[in-house]
Amino acid sequence: MSIRSILQAMRPHHLSSGFIAVLIGYTCSVAIICQAATNAGASHIELGSWLTALGLGIGLTTIGLSCYYRMPILTAWSTPGAALLITSINGVPMNEVIGAFLCSSLLLAVCGFSGLFARIMRCLPLSLANAMLAGVLLHFGLDLFHVLQQQPLLVGTMLLGFLLLKSCLPRYALLLVLLLGMGIGWQQGLMQMNGFEISPIQLQWTTPSLSFRSLFSVALPLFLITMSTQNLPGIGVLRAHGYQPAVSPIIGWTGLTGLLLAPFGCYALNLAAITAALCMGKEADPEPSGRYLATCCAGVIFLLTGLLGATVATLFTMLPQALIMTIAGLGLLSILGNSLHQAIQTDGEREAAMLTFLVTASGLNYWGIGAAFWGLLAGGLTLSIQTGGWRIPWRLVRGLS
Numbered sequence: 001m002s003i004r005s006i007l008q009a010m011r012p013h014h015l016s017s018g019f020i021a022v023l024i025g026y027t028c029s030v031a032i033i034c035q036a037a038t039n040a041g042a043s044h045i046e047l048g049s050w051l052t053a054l055g056l057g058i059g060l061t062t063i064g065l066s067c068y069y070r071m072p073i074l075t076a077w078s079t080p081g082a083a084l085l086i087t088s089i090n091g092v093p094m095n096e097v098i099g100a101f102l103c104s105s106l107l108l109a110v111c112g113f114s115g116l117f118a119r120i121m122r123c124l125p126l127s128l129a130n131a132m133l134a135g136v137l138l139h140f141g142l143d144l145f146h147v148l149q150q151q152p153l154l155v156g157t158m159l160l161g162f163l164l165l166k167s168c169l170p171r172y173a174l175l176l177v178l179l180l181g182m183g184i185g186w187q188q189g190l191m192q193m194n195g196f197e198i199s200p201i202q203l204q205w206t207t208p209s210l211s212f213r214s215l216f217s218v219a220l221p222l223f224l225i226t227m228s229t230q231n232l233p234g235i236g237v238l239r240a241h242g243y244q245p246a247v248s249p250i251i252g253w254t255g256l257t258g259l260l261l262a263p264f265g266c267y268a269l270n271l272a273a274i275t276a277a278l279c280m281g282k283e284a285d286p287e288p289s290g291r292y293l294a295t296c297c298a299g300v301i302f303l304l305t306g307l308l309g310a311t312v313a314t315l316f317t318m319l320p321q322a323l324i325m326t327i328a329g330l331g332l333l334s335i336l337g338n339s340l341h342q343a344i345q346t347d348g349e350r351e352a353a354m355l356t357f358l359v360t361a362s363g364l365n366y367w368g369i370g371a372a373f374w375g376l377l378a379g380g381l382t383l384s385i386q387t388g389g390w391r392i393p394w395r396l397v398r399g400l401s
Contacts, residue, residue: 011293017284018297021074021275022305023175029079029331031324032140036085037265040097048311049204050265055306057261057269061254062299071243072279072291074298075254076272078226083332084136084372085267087363088217099208100218101267105258107223108268112252117227128379129228131343131353132221132372135360137336144329151322154184158323162330174331181323190320203264221372226268229339234271241280242288352383 030051037047054077065073089097111117148155158181165173185191210219231251238245250271258269278284279294343353356379364371 011285014284014290014293015297017279017281017294018299019301021272021278021294021298022301024278025076025272025275026305029077029082031319031328032079032082032086032332033077035324035328036082036089036267039086040089040092041094042265045202046094046204046206046265048202050267052203052306053261053264053266054269055302057257057266057306059299059301059303059306061257061269062295062302065250065253066292066295066299069245069250070289070292071238071245072241072276072284072295073238073245073250074272074276074279074295075269076230076275077266078222078230078268078270079332080133080136080225080229080335081222081268081270083140084221084225085218087136087139088221088372092214092218093209095207095209096211096214097218098206098263098265099210100214100222101262101265102208102259103210103215103219104223104226104268105255105262105266107219108226108255108270109252109259110255111227112248112250112255115248117231117248117251125346125349125352125383126228126232127343127346127349127353128356128376128383129224130339131356131379132360132375133225133229134336134339134343135357135362135375136225136372137332137339138357138361140325140329140332141336143325147322147325151190151320154181154188154190154320154322155326157181157184158326158330174327177330178323178327181326182319185320185323190323191318205263206265208263216373221376222268224376225372226270230268230270230273233273234276237273237277237280238271241277243280348386349383352379352386355379355382 033050033054034047037050042050058075058077061075062073065071065075085097089100092100144155144159148159158177161180162173162177165176169176182191231254235245235247254269254271258266261269275298276295279298280288280291284294285291340357343357344350346353356375358375359378360371360375362371364374366374
């Protein structure tokens with residue numbers, strides 16, 4: 001099918017579903033990415049480069065994979081990965097942060113093209129992966145109520161609006177709450193819109209380097225979170241809607257694209273799950289065979305927003321910090337709840353999962369290695385002891401052989 005025939009086949013409902021998916025992706029995640037980049041010491045130009053690289057990477061992989069496989073394959077940045085970065089890159093030099101991005105994307109590409117993805121996922125207990133994710137996300141929920149004390153009118157109104165809108169307009173709740181918060185912030189004089197302008201595309205190269213600390217604190221946890229909490233659910237959503245994707249090459253191409261864009265700030269590319277589901281229902285297209293057109297529309301929109309990455313960065317840096325933290329907390333609320341639920345579902349792994357959650361949430365840091373790594377290590381050792389010594393490592397060796 002040619003590009004012309006794809007464009008001719010597109011209908012308004014394809015554009016609508018794709019646009020909603022992009023909006024939800026941005027309102028849920030951009031504030032978290034901005035905070036992660038700020039914690040890494042990124043300048044305004046570097047922040048714009050991060051968003052540009054991510055937008056271009058998502059757009060290109062979504063359009064390419066969707067058109068090639070004729071399936072609604074939507075890629076995304078890793079929201080849990082961005083949340084991990086906020087807590088793990090403090091004090092890490094920018095070139096080492098970029099080196100960690102490069103290493104993580106390389107591991108994704110190798111695991112994809114070599115076929116290791118499915119085997120590794122079978123060996124890593126999902127309860128521990130979800131517990132680690134929940135530990136990383138916990139402080140976002142707590143910060144929501146910390147800023148409530150500082151800005152009670154702004155945060156309280158946004159929280160109440162979110163609860164009301166979630167029950168009647170769940171797809172648009174975050175977007176509407178963001179607009180509500182911006183309106184209140186404007187009225188209170190908290191918005192700093194002076195100097196806002198539309199900026200052209202900006203890609204800032206950062207020469208990567210890698211250290212022991214950035215490898216274990218950033219690269220490996222980012223790789224594990226991306227694989228277990230993003231790619232695995234992304235494949236599951238596709239299969240739940242009746243599609244049978246070619247798993248290995250899809251993961252490989254997202255990893256390779258991320259590898260090429262990592263020096264510009266693309267920290268991780270992966271399959272979308274929640275936003276992808278918006279393009280897989282009857283609202284996107286009555287026929288399952290035509291729903292890939294909705295993700296193609298989403299990919300085009302991501303490309304356009306990527307070209308305006310610096311403008312998006314400018315907009316979000318002008319928002320009040322309390323508003324950004326509130327949107328981040330509300331956007332991650334369901335992910336946190338689902339991770340906790342999945343972590344403690346299996347009786348035989350519950351204690352190991354809770355130890356993983358508590359160690360990760362504690363912020364434990366030894367030798368510059370972040371809490372996510374120590375949480376997985378504590379949970380893995382606990383599970384190994386409880387299941388008969390070295391059962392888990394043996395499963396890993398046997399699964400990879």
